[in-house]
Amino acid sequence: MGIARLADVIKEEAAEAVSSFPLRQYRDRVIALDASIAIYQFRTATPKLFNRNGENISHLQGLFYRTLHLLENGIKPVFVFDGQPPDLKQPLLARRAEAAGARRDAAESRRAENLPRPLKQDCETLLSYLGVPYVQAPAEAEATCAALVKSGKVWCTATEDMDALPFGSLRLIRHLNSKNNCEVEEFSLPDILQKLGMTQEQFVDLCILLGCDYCGKIWQLGPKKALKLLQQHGTIEQVLQNIDPQKHPLPANWDLEGARRLFLQPEVADPGRITLEWRDPDPEGLVRFLAHEKHMNEARVCRRLQRWQEAQPKPEEAQPKHQAPREGRKQRKLGEFFPASKHARPPEVRGVRARPPGTRGARGMAQGIILC
DNA sequence: ACTCTGCTTCTAGACGGT
C-alpha cells in the first residue's frame, strides 16, 4: 500500500524535488526493482495468461518482456524479493486477506508478500537465464532497495509505492514500464527534505501521520494538517501535545515507536556482502525454460529474443559466434535457439539464497548471483 | 474556504498488425 497520498503531498509542497526524464537518461545506471510488486502487477494485469496446463504464466511473460526492455535501454536492473513481513504489518495483511477472501475465491487472494514458492522460483530461474542479478531481502524489499541505494551500489529504486523514501532511498523512480518513450518520474529524497524543511526522522513522522502499513492513522489528521503541524512542532509527540485529543483520537494499539524503528532501522540485506553481476541473456536457456518447460508461445519468445539481439550494440570486433545480423535471415535464425534436447533441465544454477549471516552463498557458478 | 472521509468508478502489462 505504501504511504497514502505521499506522492501528492510531495508534488504539491516540494514540486522541485520531482522531475521527469526519458528512459535513456538511465543508461548504464543500476536500478533496484521490487520484484514482488512487479510480479503482482503482471499477475493482476488482464487478462491472465494460462499455458496449456492451466498454469498462470502472466508473471513470466511480463518479467521476460519488461526485463529485456530495460536491458535494451542499457539499464542494469537488480530485482529485490520480499522476505518476512514485519509483525506490525500483520494486521494489515490480515485485513487484506479477509477482504480478498470475502470478495472472491480465496485461491487468488495471495498478494505478492510471500509469493508462492514455485512462483518465486520460476522468476529466479528466469532472471538467471536473463543474466540479471536478484537479491533476497530479509524483510521488506523496499527497505533493502533503499539500503542498496544508500550504499552506492544502486543508483535508484524503481517502484510504484512510496515506501522507499521513508526507508531512505535517495532516489525513487516511478512509471518504469515497457512503453516506448515512457517518461520516468524521479523523486529526490534530499530535495524533498530540503523543500519541506525536514530531517529524515521528521519525514518518517510525516509518513506515519499520512498513513503507513505499520500503524493506524489519527482521526481527522490529513495530509495538509499533518505537514503543517509537523513543520511547526518537529515531532509527532510535540504535535500530539498541541491538538485536542478529543477531536483527534489515536487508533487502538498505536505503536509509534515500532513504526519509526521499522523505517529508520529496518532489517535489510547487507549491501557490503552483495555482489551484483550482469551477463548476456542466454537465448537457448530462455527458449528451453519459457517455451518448452513453461509452454509459453515459442515463436513469440524467439521473436522477442531476436529483437533483443538485433538491438545489441554491435561489438566492432568480429564476433566469432554465429551472428551476422543481415537482412533476410530474420525468420531463419529462429532455429538457432532450439536446444537439442527438449526436456533438458535448466542448469543447476540458481541464485543462492541469502539468509543467515553465516551462510556464504557466493557459488562462482551462479548466473544470477547474489547473496549476502 | 479548507480539509478529511467515504463513497463511487475505472483500471491494471506488452505485443503486433492496422
Add this chain to the structure above:
DNA sequence: TGAAGCAGAGT
C-alpha cells in the same frame, strides 16, 4: 489493489 473524482460533513 489503488487511484481518481465527487458528495458531504466537520473545522
Add this chain to the structure above:
DNA sequence: ACCGTCC
C-alpha cells in the same frame, strides 16, 4: 495512435 490478442 488505436485495438485485438497473447495462452
